[in-house]
Amino acid sequence: MDDKATVVELNHESRLQSEDHQSIRLWLRLLTCTNMIEQRLRARLRQEFATTLPRFDFMAQLDRSPDGLTMGELSQRMMVSGGNVSGIANQLSGEGLIDRTQVPDNRRTLCVTLTDKGRKRFADMAAAHERWVVEMLGDLSPADHRQIMMHLTQLKRGVTALET
Amino acid sequence: MDDKATVVELNHESRLQSEDHQSIRLWLRLLTCTNMIEQRLRARLRQEFATTLPRFDFMAQLDRSPDGLTMGELSQRMMVSGGNVSGIANQLSGEGLIDRTQVPDNRRTLCVTLTDKGRKRFADMAAAHERWVVEMLGDLSPADHRQIMMHLTQLKRGVTALET
DNA sequence: GTCCAACATTTTAAATTTAAAGTATCAAAG
DNA sequence: CTTTGATACTTTAAATTTAAAATGTTGGAC
Known part of the structure; x- marks a missing residue:
């Protein structure tokens, strides 16, 4: 539908209108x-570890928090x-990568930790993940x-400041 | 599980380790x-227009491309x-917000356009969306x-440059 | 002690998303 | 003309995701 005299990358930004606000562009x-x-x-x-981003994220958070x-x-x-987390926890628990234990002083709460197997599995993935990033x-x-970090800090602060 | 003497925002960055590479932080x-x-x-x-982000995105792309x-x-x-787009197109078509017409010279191809109704509906949402952003x-x-745009341009270029 | 609202989590149902397989069409080679 | 491989799209099945309802628990207020 578009003439392409030049090579154009197509992505979200393709929807920009000339009159769009700078904030939309950003x-x-x-x-x-x-x-x-x-x-x-x-x-x-998926290719190299047969796993998904949310599962990796889940384990990364736990690896960061040994307690x-x-x-x-x-x-x-x-x-x-929350429902999302429940689902991932069921998977990882089934594969023996995490433990869920009751917290003594609050029976509503579960404490999730990486098993040794989970910690090892994560270490491999984390090394590759870091290389990719x-x-x-x-x-x-x-x-x-x-500079980018600084700017994104400011951006994040601005968004966080809004109520709701 | 964490003592919080200070208020800490919890998000993806909570998984950062002290020794993590700067790129991971970014x-x-x-x-x-x-x-x-x-x-x-x-x-x-969802609250104000009973619609979803992908549906909005779909219509935004079409609004940008009147042909x-x-x-x-x-x-x-x-x-x-592609399957994702098919699904959204079915919805929007069912609601009379888009048209799908055959392209004369290629029977495999569908040309999708906003209907008048779709264009009007989108205009309302776009105005609000711009305010929010x-x-x-x-x-x-x-x-x-x-500055941020410049930096993100560079970042985007770096990622695009990688093969696969 | 009994309520009651808040909390932590899980379950549910619907929608979204993806990768992969399937269908139909095209273009070009022989 | 026929075959072949590529293309455009849809369908499928499985996984993900969400919002909302449901379950069980807690900590006051009374």
């Missing part, structure tokens, strides 16, 4: 970058719904990194 | 920002699988906008 650029990286990571995790996390904490940190973002100089 | 920051914005937009589209887009083009631009990102000065 948002679509952000979305495009994130989606591009996410898709690559997803594909590689364990509750289901609610996992839900917050992974930024997904560095490969994708490593072009940027340390100074650029700092 | 990636998780990017993911957190995108998810935060995406969740807010998703919730508002229509093929299913394949939509798939590329929305950065989702500006509300979230508007804190940044025009100079900041330019």
Whole structure:
């Protein structure tokens, strides 16, 4: 439907109108970058470790917290719904990668930890994952990194500040 | 599970280890920002227009291309699988918001356009959507906008450059 | 002690999403 | 003309995801 005299990348930003607000441009650029990286990571995790991004994320959060996390904490940190976390936990538990134990002083709460097997499994994936991310973002100089981080901090602060 | 002497935001970045590579930090920051914005937009589209982000995205791409887009083009631009686009197209077509017409010189190809109803419906949503995005990102000065865009351009270029 | 609202989690149903297989069409080679 | 491989799209099955309802638990208020 489009004449292409020049090669054009097609992605979220293709929907931009000339009169669109600068903020819309920034948002679509952000979305495009994130989606591009996410898709690559997803594909590689599937190809090389037969796992998914949310499962990896789940284990990464636990690896970071050796004392364990509750289901609610996992839900917050992974930024997904509670039901979602329940489902992933069932899988990982079934594969012996995590333990769920009752917390003595609150019978509503579960404490989730990586098993030894889970910790080992994650270590392999984490090393590869880091290589992939560095490969994708490593072009940027340390100074650029700092600058983008600063800007995204500001952006994040602005969004967080809004109520609801 | 965590003592919180200070208020800590919980999100993807919570999984960061002290020794993690700068690129991982940047990636998780990017993911957190995108998810935060995406969740807010998703919730508002549902509350105020009883629709979803992918449906909005679909219509936005079409609004941008008055001559229509093929299913394949939509798939590329929305950065989702072809089957996904088929499903959304069925919905929107059922609601009379889009038309799918055969292209005369290629019977495999469908050309998708917004109906008048679809165009009107989208105009309302787009106005609100722009307000929301500006509300979230508007804190940044025009100079900041330019800088972040520049950096994300570079980041995008780096990721695109990788094969596969 | 008894309610009652809040909380932590799971379950449910519906929608979304994906990868892969399937269908139909095309274009080009022989 | 026929075959072949590529293309455009849809269908399928499985997994993911979400919002909302359901379950069980807690900690006051009274």
